[in-house]
Amino acid sequence: MKNFLLSFLVFILLINYIPHVYAIEEKPQIVGPxxxxxxxxxxxxxxxxxxxxxxxxxxxxxxxxxxxxxxxxxxxxxxxxxxxxxxxxxxxxxxxxxxxxxxxxxxxxxxxxxxxxxxxxxxxxxxxxxxxxxxxxxxxxxxxxxxxxxxxxxxxxxxxxxxxxxxxxxxxxxxxxxxxxxxxxxxxxxxxxxxxxxxxxxxxxxxxxxxxxxxxxxxxxxxxxxxxxxxxxxxxxxxxxxxxxxxxxxxxxxxxxxxxxxxxxxxxxxxxxxYNLVKLVDKGTIVTYAEIGKVKFKLPLVSKDAFYYEVPKGEENSIKSKVELNNDINAPIKKGTILGFLKYTLDGKEIGSVQLLANETVYKNSIGTYYNESKTNVVKDHNKIMTYIEFFSGLLVVLLAALLWRKKKIKAKSKYIFTK
CATH class of the missing domain: 3.40.710.10 (DD-peptidase/beta-lactamase superfamily)
Structure with missing residues (x-):
């Protein structure tokens, strides 16, 4: 009896693991023309x-x-x-x-x-x-x-x-x-x-x-x-x-x-x-990341719209997706910019696509550092600071050059006096 119950349980478990196979019905014959x-x-x-x-x-x-x-x-x-x-x-x-x-x-x-x-x-x-x-x-x-x-x-x-x-x-x-x-x-x-x-x-x-x-x-x-x-x-x-x-x-x-x-x-x-209606991606879903610059700053890309598709029952997993991004993606990038597509195929045939949008605004400062939208205020402050630093650095360079020039001129004058 125990062996029978064990075999029965194993049989039930195996049935649950058998994949469902669907056969599409023949198209209905209707009277209407x-x-x-x-x-x-x-x-x-x-x-x-x-x-x-x-x-x-x-x-x-x-x-x-x-x-x-x-x-x-x-x-x-x-x-x-x-x-x-x-x-x-x-x-x-x-x-x-x-x-x-x-x-x-x-x-x-x-x-x-x-x-x-x-x-x-x-x-x-x-x-x-x-x-x-x-x-x-x-x-x-x-x-x-x-x-x-x-x-x-x-x-x-x-x-x-x-x-x-x-x-x-x-x-x-x-x-x-x-x-x-x-x-x-x-x-x-x-x-x-x-x-x-x-x-x-x-x-x-x-x-x-x-x-x-x-x-x-x-x-x-x-x-x-x-x-x-x-x-x-x-x-x-x-x-x-x-x-x-x-x-x-x-x-x-x-x-x-x-x-x-x-x-x-x-x-x-x-x-x-x-047929089953399958939602393949929801609106605003992060699909992939675009790598920007030599430092490979990662910008999240989101789907502009949701994408649905009617598929014959049993073929829901036959749909394939592929990300195609634009060439030469460089900062600055405004949030919402189209940077690529998420394309779907069924049996090798394209069935639709969704635009991929930049999910953040990306800035690049003068020394090549990238910042995203979540740090917009920091970026603005940083850029102001960098502007001041660049200004005073330039001023310092000019002053140093002037001092060196003056020193060189004085030295040349002293040499002339000594020689004379």
């Missing part, structure tokens, strides 16, 4: 199905509308609805011309229940007109990097000149999810707008995202983003989910019916099951 799965932190694409194909974005357009409103307006702004809010088809909160709501209330109506009239009221308020707001949308899209998209309205109603790609929508969603207020709104289950000056009943708003709602498609960690549908666009969904600090952004455009939800779940599962 176009899709992309993107890592939120790095922007890496983990799955691509025609991600650069132009499609109608439908109401996922409102992601861009919302972020412009959040950046250019204030949540407490009072917005007065114009007559054009009654001329919009599709989902609505049934605004009345002259009705006043806060920008925050309109954002909830637009993002939770996809109210097209709320989007129009926001556009009129921020851009003065639909056309003016569309200009802001296209400018913002280009700033984000969504270069293959074009917008003509704030709600996504069909128009041949209103299009986007799954990749561009992922970039826009990634940008939007950096905004705390946006994240709060798109993950809110229910919101109520109290009676207004034109509407005597409260409006109850419920989220349309079935990954967040308690439905058969509920997904653990789902925290955004926006649904969309028109006959021309078919089903469109931009999703977000976070697990253990690891957020993924999914986009599917042109899908059929409930497939939009099952396809999204397939994408998210593929990402979470097969």
């Amino acid at each position: 176009t899709a992309v799965l993107m890592d939120f932190t790095t922007g890496q694409v983990l799955y691509d199905k025609n991600m650069h194909q132009r499609m109608f974005p439908a109401s996922t357009t409102k992601i861009l509308t919302a972020i412009i409103a959040l950046e250019k307006g204030n949540l407490s702004d009072i917005v007065t609805a114009n007559d054009d809010v009654t001329k919009i088809d599709g989902n609505a909160m049934y605004l009345v011309p002259g009705e006043q709501l806060s920008l925050e209330q309109l954002l909830y109506a637009m993002l939770l229940e996809s109210a097209n009239d709320a989007a129009v009221a926001i556009a009129d308020h921020i851009g003065s007109s639909i056309e003016g707001f569309a200009d802001l949308m296209n400018k913002k899209a280009k700033e984000i990097g969504a270069n293959d998209s074009h917008f003509v309205n704030p709600n996504g109603l069909p128009n041949e000149n209103h299009y986007a790609t799954p990749y561009d929508m992922a970039l826009i969603a990634r940008y939007a999810m950096n905004n705390e207020t946006f994240r709060k709104i798109v993950s809110t289950m229910h919101y109520q707008i109290p009676p207004t000056n034109k509407f005597n009943k409260p409006r109850d708003l419920w989220i349309s995202n079935k990954l967040i709602k308690p439905t058969s498609f509920h997904y653990d960690g789902a925290d955004g983003v926006k649904t969309g549908y028109t006959v021309a666009a078919n089903q469109v969904f931009v999703g977000s989910a976070t697990r253990n600090g690891h957020r993924l952004i999914s986009v599917i455009m042109g899908d059929e019916g409930a497939n939009i939800w099952s396809d999204t779940i397939k994408l998210l599962n593929y990402g979470f099951n097969n």
